Amino acid sequence: MNCEEATKLMDGYLxxxxxxxxxxxxxxxxxxxxxxxxxxxxxxxxxxxxxxATPYYKAPAELRERIQxxxxxxxxxxxxxxxxxDARSLILRGQRGxxxxxxxxxxxxxxxxxxxxxxxxxxxxxxxRLQRPGNDQFLATQLIxxxxxxxxxxxxxxxxxxxxxxxxxxxxxxLDFAPAVVDLSSEGFPLIGGRLDYLDNRPVAALIYQRRKHxxxxxxxxxxxxxxxxxxxxxxxxxxxxxxxxxDFNYWAVSDVSEKDLEAFKQQFEAQTSHH
Amino acid sequence: xxxxxxxxxxxxxxxxxxxxxxxxxxxVKKREGEHAQQAELTSFEDVMLPHLDAAxxxxxxxxxxxxxxxxxxxxxxxxxFKSFGGFxxxxxxxxxxxxxxxxxxxxxxxxxxxxxxxxxxxxxxxxGYESVSPATILEHSEDAELIREAMEELPAEFREILTLRxxxxxxxxxxxxxxxxxxxxxxxxxxxxxxxxxxxLAARIGKEK
Numbered sequence: 001m002n003c004e005e006a007t008k009l010m011d012g013y014l015x016x017x018x019x020x021x022x023x024x025x026x027x028x029x030x031x032x033x034x035x036x037x038x039x040x041x042x043x044x045x046x047x048x049x050x051x052x053a054t055p056y057y058k059a060p061a062e063l064r065e066r067i068q069x070x071x072x073x074x075x076x077x078x079x080x081x082x083x084x085x086d087a088r089s090l091i092l093r094g095q096r097g098x099x100x101x102x103x104x105x106x107x108x109x110x111x112x113x114x115x116x117x118x119x120x121x122x123x124x125x126x127x128x129r130l131q132r133p134g135n136d137q138f139l140a141t142q143l144i145x146x147x148x149x150x151x152x153x154x155x156x157x158x159x160x161x162x163x164x165x166x167x168x169x170x171x172x173x174x175l176d177f178a179p180a181v182v183d184l185s186s187e188g189f190p191l192i193g194g195r196l197d198y199l200d201n202r203p204v205a206a207l208i209y210q211r212r213k214h215x216x217x218x219x220x221x222x223x224x225x226x227x228x229x230x231x232x233x234x235x236x237x238x239x240x241x242x243x244x245x246x247x248d249f250n251y252w253a254v255s256d257v258s259e260k261d262l263e264a265f266k267q268q269f270e271a272q273t274s275h276h
Numbered sequence: 277x278x279x280x281x282x283x284x285x286x287x288x289x290x291x292x293x294x295x296x297x298x299x300x301x302x303x304v305k306k307r308e309g310e311h312a313q314q315a316e317l318t319s320f321e322d323v324m325l326p327h328l329d330a331a332x333x334x335x336x337x338x339x340x341x342x343x344x345x346x347x348x349x350x351x352x353x354x355x356x357f358k359s360f361g362g363f364x365x366x367x368x369x370x371x372x373x374x375x376x377x378x379x380x381x382x383x384x385x386x387x388x389x390x391x392x393x394x395x396x397x398x399x400x401x402x403x404g405y406e407s408v409s410p411a412t413i414l415e416h417s418e419d420a421e422l423i424r425e426a427m428e429e430l431p432a433e434f435r436e437i438l439t440l441r442x443x444x445x446x447x448x449x450x451x452x453x454x455x456x457x458x459x460x461x462x463x464x465x466x467x468x469x470x471x472x473x474x475x476x477l478a479a480r481i482g483k484e485k
Contacts, residue, residue: 049417051442059332
């Protein structure tokens with residue numbers, strides 16, 4: 001081995017990455033060539049010193065926390081996203097003529113959201129003073145808040161589909177009850193999608209219907225056994241709340257449509273569900 | 277809007293058109309899937325979080341910027357988690373560092389194409405080298421700040437290989453896998469990187485004198 005070859009292999013030798021035979025040949029050369037031996041020793045000590053003194057950037061604690069929380073978000077979003085994609089593809093496939101699906105027009109949404117926030121602030125300030133606290137009143141507050149929230153920040157639906165056979169299985173998979181889902185397009189209340197919500201200390205299903213440019217949130221959760229209550233209407237801050245029950249479920253419809261429209265919605269919904 | 281046209285969950289178009297009807301579903305709590313995901317996350321964190329310092333250090337050297345490094349590491353962990361199902365090897369560290377490296381280069385290419393394409397200017401960086409002896413460099417070799425400055429002058433491929441070898445102690449084989457170069461190239465690139473680093477150090481010491 002000559003000096004040129006030895007120099008070429010010096011780093012590999014230094015790192016212990018050469019095969020045994022080549023290593024032996026280099027050792028042999030270093031024993032015989034003072035110049036190369038000197039160069040090797042200088043190179044080696046310098047590289048080691050530099051390596052040891054190179055700043056090592058440990059990860060700050062908050063990065064670990066950021067990563068852990070982003071991973072948790074990732075698994076939390078997984079099922080929703082897949083179902084939502086399925087649902088969207090379904091809408092595209094099955095669409096017959098123009099069908100209004102909430103999308104686009106971010107400017108309008110912003111304006112709407114601002115108006116709703118304003119309404120919510122007023123609602124939060126006035127309700128405790130004006131209303132006698134009671135179970136229904138408190139629930140109504142929650143219902144309106146939930147309805148308002150659903151129209152803010154583009155979180156109207158978790159599963160956007162006008163197909164009841166997409167919305168229903170999605171909700172069934174997320175809840176411990178199976179609410180009835182019907183499409184009322186032909187009655188003027190097209191189904192927009194479904195969403196999970198939390199009301200009255202329990203997860204509930206929210207079905208979203210549309211009436212012209214308005215949205216109706218229909219909250220559904222199981223009724224306590226043997227509760228038969230007469231339908232009830234509450235009007236508050238321009239929102240209509242309509243409550244009814246059937247043998248299995250509590251229903252609360254919340255919207256800014258007129259009382260008449262909401263009543264019609266209830267009748268259509270009940271008519272369609274009672275077929276089964 | 278990106279759409280995945282998955283067909284398997286879709287009902288038939290005819291069914292869709294057929295108007296309102298209800299199917300009563302038997303309620304089944306689908307919690308098994310969530311448990312499996314939680315288990316996957318736990319196992320991912322057990323294997324990958326111990327290499328967080330290495331991931332951060334590599335990204336920090338490649339990007340030369342703390343904020344970018346943190347963003348890249350977070351993104352890399354997310355990507356790693358998404359493809360964790362495809363990881364069957366035993367070398368979690370090398371696997372993770374590969375993803376960190378790729379993610380770092382994507383950002384480098386996006387933000388600072390210059391960094392990757394500007395050829396290393398030997399004239400500037402080696403000026404004054406001749407007057408500085410190896411012994412003098414060795415005297416300064418514990419000066420972390422000086423080394424940092426010299427390292428940061430090097431091209432990304434040199435910063436990367438020096439970090440992987442000197443700080444992570446990875447084998448040539450592992451480095452070849454991470455940097456996507458033939459194993460035979462690792463030694464020569466490492467030798468060039470070390471030479472350049474010495475030259476940059478010498479130039480800085482020479483300037484100070």
